[in-house]
Amino acid sequence: MKNSTILSTLSLSFALSLSAVSQASDRQTGIAEVLRDEALLSNHAWQLVESLTTEVGPRLAGTDSDHRAVAWAKKKLESLEFDKVWLEPVTFPIWQRSHESARIISPYPQPLHITALGYSASTKGELSGEIIAFPTLAELEAASEDTIKGKIVFIDEATQRTKDGSGYGKTVIMRYKGATLTKEKGGLAVLIRSVGTDSHRLPHTGVGVLLDDPIPAAALSSPDADQLRRILARGEAVTVGIDTKVSLQAEGSSWNVIAQLDGKDTPEEIVLIGAHLDSWDLGTGAIDDGAGVAITTAVAAQIAGFTERPQRSIRLVLFANEEQGLWGAKSYAKDHETELAQHVWASESDFGAGLIHHFDANNEQLASRAEPVLAALDITVGHEPGSGGPDIGPLSEQGVTTFRLRQNGMDYFDVHHTADDTLDKIEPNNLKQNVAAWVVATWLAANPD
């Protein structure tokens, strides 16, 4: 870290000498500008995500790979200039896939590309049945048991490509509720169109089935859903076979990996930033959420390497098992229950590596101080309350104030939860802009005066 310290010192002198020219309204926004410009020159986040996705790769919660990710994170954080690095255990069931295949049996035999949804059941050999199709979840909800009993349900709702992920927000309900509804109405299994915006034969996984007494549930890739729709349109009965083998181990564990830089004035006040360390098993978890791990780690490390400590403490939390139901986040909120009043800000990076275009802080002072500093990154500022990210949910439910750096998610759901979530999908320059924006927000949140 010697080089970055030297760079920080140089940059600070440079900034202070420029204080008359800069638009900084106070000394702290002046430092935020320096940190922003330093971040734009740094490859640290790229190095982190390259290392995590290459040396660990996929890291499904509770597996050996996930435990290697925890060891990787602990070692990385210990090599940086934090005051403390520690692990907090999290327990949850471990769900794993070992086989998944499907095919159209009749009228036109051919393979289908599927992936099992998290917590779904095995088919115990090939399960075959006639397809009953619904264009939307609402139509499945409205359908009678008679039409569904003994059949395989196919829900074919397409996800709209949107900047803010609202398209996903609508169709992911099909993933959450499709299996439960199918089961209630006597269906054998459910196939959903992937909750994704691409047209590749790489289906999108994700949790979607209640843990107790599940049924087989899987996602078809978009081209496969199109194909099934075309075949159904011919009007004949369509029989498919599904073969998934999964396992559920009741007790598994992982760790929230935490690093802290103590504040110089009010160390008991915590600004929490983070991401989740686990990923789905199909890809190498580059955009979900290696990018977030890299962005927030680089930000915390940059501030830790800076010549001046922030007034408040900065806590970096790399959450365990976000993917299967925020297990790490819920565990953190519970374990730190008595300390939550001192969590003055919290935010997570968990939306890939697209450019940040907007900053929302549920507090006018932070927003207005950040505005001129973020303008140079082409980021607008607002005061909309809103989620600080999935893992921040359990904290904000208990009153922790959040900020959010909104990213362009137009391409995010092309690869989200697929085998295609790999390093090549991250644009290094976008990652730099993310770190620059995050370091501004984090610094200002940690330095109220």
Place this chain on the structure above:
Amino acid sequence: MKNSTILSTLSLSFALSLSAVSQASDRQTGIAEVLRDEALLSNHAWQLVESLTTEVGPRLAGTDSDHRAVAWAKKKLESLEFDKVWLEPVTFPIWQRSHESARIISPYPQPLHITALGYSASTKGELSGEIIAFPTLAELEAASEDTIKGKIVFIDEATQRTKDGSGYGKTVIMRYKGATLTKEKGGLAVLIRSVGTDSHRLPHTGVGVLLDDPIPAAALSSPDADQLRRILARGEAVTVGIDTKVSLQAEGSSWNVIAQLDGKDTPEEIVLIGAHLDSWDLGTGAIDDGAGVAITTAVAAQIAGFTERPQRSIRLVLFANEEQGLWGAKSYAKDHETELAQHVWASESDFGAGLIHHFDANNEQLASRAEPVLAALDITVGHEPGSGGPDIGPLSEQGVTTFRLRQNGMDYFDVHHTADDTLDKIEPNNLKQNVAAWVVATWLAANPD
């Protein structure tokens, strides 16, 4: 066909009434203009490729699916207005995959996405070995046996995206020669970077191994090749495991499916157009070569449905088993050996459904007559000799004159020979432009006066 006949009659009257305004240099180019404009309004090619890829899907040569494709083609052609439709048997060995998986065993355990190359051998359970990497085939060629013996060879040559497919032309040699060289030098198996231009985890198959005494050979998807390269760059020995199960059945068969419209003046003179009916097993063979089947069938059908017969005969050949070594094309050339002198023109559509931008005819008269008619389709014209397409090779070797409608292949190798070769990759309007260009070239080739 009633409607299209009416349309043809109307269009012809229209064209004849417009003959003063049109740029047609003779009556035949006037008709070519009419056929061109009619083709631009027709969905026939789209209907054909939709039907083939949906109702048959993948059709690996010699399999039941391929035989269903032959039945599909025969039935379609018989429903159109040809004079004759017939099948000619073709025999070849049947190679099929039943399992393929791979993983990095050490230092960073994780799965790799591979697909076995055609005619490669099974690994007989997991075959593990240390990787020795070569950036190019030339470096493998230059390497000593000592460095390769007992190892798994990885050839990492990237394919350049080009309009004319010349990038593929260069790297496909790695697929053809990689296994042979590896075997000669004592390697256990070969992994090549996919011969493709995309960055998705859908590896590209293709033939690449000599039939007699092969070794295991597979392609990694581009992101997997990148990952392996990054892991190797860490400097430690890298061990991978490969598990492929394939079968080779010595005697299989399929059929060239042929339709003919007899010429009114010189029926013994044949203008042969065609495509190949088989596909790889991974996708549904939409761009390779469902598009070509649809384009050339629509063209032959349009001419067969036209009010006036062409002077020469038009023969549509849907070749069997192009993918595994031009088995159908070689068989056709042999079976029709004595008739080849009467094959006055031959050309194949086998480069997807990208727009046609250039027409080359190895004969100045055809080129110059086609030029003004093709200009409206934004197609330039030249006289370069050149291949008429893979299946035309065995004919042109025996002196048959060829023409070629050159397509924009910028995206072709993104999905070529992958599971992603599906109907959604075809743009219906591009298909119409292809049919319009083909019908002009075919009509003029069949009507010399």
